[in-house]
Amino acid sequence: MDVVEVTPTFEQYAYTFGGVAPLMRIRPGTALRVWSEDAFNGALRSTKDLSSDKVDLRFINPQTGPFHVEGAEPGDTLALHFVAMEPARDWGASATIPFFGGLTSTAVTATLQEALPDTTWIYELDRAANTVTFAARHTDLEIALPVEPMLGTVGVAPMGGEVRSSLVPERFGGNMDTPQMRPGTTCFLGVNVEGALFSIGDGHYRQGEGEACGTAVEGAMTTTLIVELIKGDAPAWPRLEDDTHWMTVGSSRPLEDAWRIGQVELVRWFRDLYGLDPMDAYQLLSQISEVPIANVVDANYSAVVKARKSLLPRATAYGGLHDDLRRRAATLL
């Protein structure tokens, strides 16, 4: 299985889902090895680099793509299987951007208070130990944390001719910021436009659930993925599958609506997977759901609803595609 290498130039980054000409046309079944810049577009390289000075809001959260998938039509389902994610630099950066984040007022949760201090943290990567190190800015505490690479942003062109900032999570995917978007996961997205036009970016060397301060350990990433296409069967909202869980992602405000979306979408999926009446699926999921918050900081908030496969009878989705992709992925490593 061949792998197509993709390393965009600065001019080639996309900052929206929709509204951008394809970077490349690919066939279903293609494996890609994609370089993505960090969400700050590489602007924060030391604790002296403050986001209010260095980050250019026109060039925030750059995406690599979009990729035009041949044969993809509205109503189809795009499957992106993440094989590997490797930090592409030896450090990641995080920052408390003024009036951005979960424990501050923002442009929409507007108050008259002063912003929190604009502060940058640099996390040095130790490749041997596979850790990034938190270094407190106000005391001497340093803590080495495991690298757990993930992509904050994965999405397709939206429906209805909309073009959305790469900062937005919505039913087209986008900036969901869930740690579940990691190697071993297959992401299923409904196709809205011909070619699907998916992009990826916003690599995180690690991230807590909720992404409280608004930024993870942001870092350039090299992502290996396999792209597949299922004709029809577009899910209403993003679905994820890994070896252990069925998952859905809802994104909206307030946060309970993000949760409601994810929970209803998993009820729908359980009808397909297990033939369950919605009331029975509602009941069953009430007793087994795992619900890690993804982000409470973006233009929409995101919640993940998960069901552990080991608790459930064996079932397959999309013709067992995830298992097949896992086998294909193994040939790439």
Next chain:
Amino acid sequence: MDVVEVTPTFEQYAYTFGGVAPLMRIRPGTALRVWSEDAFNGALRSTKDLSSDKVDLRFINPQTGPFHVEGAEPGDTLALHFVAMEPARDWGASATIPFFGGLTSTAVTATLQEALPDTTWIYELDRAANTVTFAARHTDLEIALPVEPMLGTVGVAPMGGEVRSSLVPERFGGNMDTPQMRPGTTCFLGVNVEGALFSIGDGHYRQGEGEACGTAVEGAMTTTLIVELIKGDAPAWPRLEDDTHWMTVGSSRPLEDAWRIGQVELVRWFRDLYGLDPMDAYQLLSQISEVPIANVVDANYSAVVKARKSLLPRATAYGGLHDDLRRRAATLL
């Protein structure tokens, strides 16, 4: 170490936090073995028992207590360490009560739609296998699920002379409905009135995160716990500790506010535990928090914010009380 057995009569149940005379006075250090009725007050015993017929809203979510803890004064910290929880019946019940739950309109998220069907599910307990069995009402699917006992409701008398329904989670604890309230966990609650006046109830043989339909596998429970008192140091919101995590629980609406509360409370706790400046704690927690939603169905929604101890330097809270309680608990089992 002696264990005091407590089995209330029907007339002795409490339906509020605050406003009820003590069931019993105990000294700090006491171990209790407490029987609690299920949230339906035992009214649902077969799938033919519908909540709208059988459940008496005056007698919903009965609590065992309140217990007056000698020496407890406002500003102190009550510690409840859960040693064991054993299902006290051979079945649990769950129901979709009309206009109650997360995937339906309710009295406050009011719409003009019809209610979902009032439906009851009975979960048979297999003590040998330690499972409860989900039996679909509309198909033949049956699934044995592990028993994971927990208490939905643990709280003290509220501040300011308020008396709150046992259905409410708030800063006094109450109906938080988090699966973290399980054997091995120590719950720290700020004391608001002399004697603390804590109660427990709402046993769940298992529950998914979010408690989507509004009811878990509700069951009578026998709970063994040790009660301790710390003078002063009352946390603003409930804190939990187990062998693996530091945890806080926020309860409010909308759900993002529940999350904000929990996240800020853990920032505060990290200042005590690790001497971290709030900005550093905010940053660190942004990269390591685990945030399972507790409930999206009660009078307030609840979110848990957790930090894994194994990622962090060694620290102790409240003079290492949790570890001490674990040792004491071991003598009871």
Next chain:
Amino acid sequence: MDVVEVTPTFEQYAYTFGGVAPLMRIRPGTALRVWSEDAFNGALRSTKDLSSDKVDLRFINPQTGPFHVEGAEPGDTLALHFVAMEPARDWGASATIPFFGGLTSTAVTATLQEALPDTTWIYELDRAANTVTFAARHTDLEIALPVEPMLGTVGVAPMGGEVRSSLVPERFGGNMDTPQMRPGTTCFLGVNVEGALFSIGDGHYRQGEGEACGTAVEGAMTTTLIVELIKGDAPAWPRLEDDTHWMTVGSSRPLEDAWRIGQVELVRWFRDLYGLDPMDAYQLLSQISEVPIANVVDANYSAVVKARKSLLPRATAYGGLHDDLRRRAATLL
């Protein structure tokens, strides 16, 4: 018609709805002339008095009452008709209490930001002109504003044995903070306990919709009202009637839920008033509702939904009680 004068001592104020012994027993039909202290309990008397120094949180928002209405039983409807409200002092006070208000983070919309400056404004009353004067603290601007007296807090004892702080608006009424609670308005509240046990307080010499900073022009008030009782027919949520509008008040969080409650309650009322099917009432109200926000600062937010009588066929509620009370009120002035 006699009027009973009520002027409580400091020790007689109530700080909760429910949980307090009656101040007085009255018969339906009684007219009262009631003195109420301001929400700060008189603690802010100059711009040098800061809320964080002077306001004692144990004694905030004192209520005059509760009044036991003879014959009132759960399920009945209490009608309070406001005849007159007169400022009882020559000044009112307002303040930006730290972490309280709509344009600041709070204990539940928790952030890590600093509080806004604790600032007090004193509004001098000009009885001849019937104005209170806003005096800017940072510039010389002074603006005389019309006195438009209202009560922020009107409520009965809650259901289910709850006792709630006088800061809370809920289905029992309470701290709704709507400018509609003014002379000429009749307020209908469902009775939850024997005697209804209503209280009033929190006089405002004027208030904007939303009560943005959390406090109005707070002032001691002398309120004349007539108390009536309707057997049965308890509304689920507070209803108001004046000569021009039918009104309902919903209180919850998020604010859209407060609105939903009020809108659904008015749909229900229109079924009684005009025999309308809920879908027709929904449609009609979609084209005629007026929806002034009441408060976005209290423990629950409140929204008022109004329908202008002059747009509608003539109808009467509760046997034309409002018109009757208007006539009786005229004899008192």
Next chain:
Amino acid sequence: MDVVEVTPTFEQYAYTFGGVAPLMRIRPGTALRVWSEDAFNGALRSTKDLSSDKVDLRFINPQTGPFHVEGAEPGDTLALHFVAMEPARDWGASATIPFFGGLTSTAVTATLQEALPDTTWIYELDRAANTVTFAARHTDLEIALPVEPMLGTVGVAPMGGEVRSSLVPERFGGNMDTPQMRPGTTCFLGVNVEGALFSIGDGHYRQGEGEACGTAVEGAMTTTLIVELIKGDAPAWPRLEDDTHWMTVGSSRPLEDAWRIGQVELVRWFRDLYGLDPMDAYQLLSQISEVPIANVVDANYSAVVKARKSLLPRATAYGGLHDDLRRRAATLL
């Protein structure tokens, strides 16, 4: 003063803000007389026309425009003064579209309940009486209501290269659905792209505040407006001015955030208008704001915050442009 007549063909309607080539280029100072189709694109003409049958979601809420305003650059302020709005048909239509509206679950406030009945109401227009008639579908009640024409949707191209559905209200304006957007009002919008690219549509013959069922008395409209341009001074969110009020419009979810946005924007405007420190503006507005909810049904909810000019010292905004436009408008009528 000449008036340019604009009547688009079906193919010329715009369904998004941004992403559409200009319909026409105009100079600042131009007066337009614009025909706009109704939000259903004329699909509902009888009570037998159900929205689920007849309304094509690809062609919903058609806008007339966009208009390229010569000289408009990002950071400038577009002023649209509405001179007149005349119903362009003899009937308007309203409908309860399944899973759309405020008193139903929706795609994002997702539940498992059934939709409300898909129902259409036709409002006959009486030009002589200037009324539209509500005719109940389930009883015989008919009520003639005053025509109060307004535009639900007024906006410019969004910032950041986004393209948004005409169903969305946001900081670029859009589908705010406020009855304040009526003849006599000047709307100020920040310009995000060269030429501003504004569109208008979604005529309502009348609408209640909140637009509870999701649709007003929707009707084709002939709108006369004058277009002006102010260099610089772009407001962060839409501002409105009429002869009696200063107004701002915030749009977000939850509804309290829409309100916060509007309230903070009016604090900012008061700094410009009256030289007030933000804390003084916050205080003053707390006592005088009028806050009618605009919509609780769209992709974002909208709240209007108003201050009555007659309460305040005389001040002018944007060099007195509103008064000037009123004078110019008078020459057109």
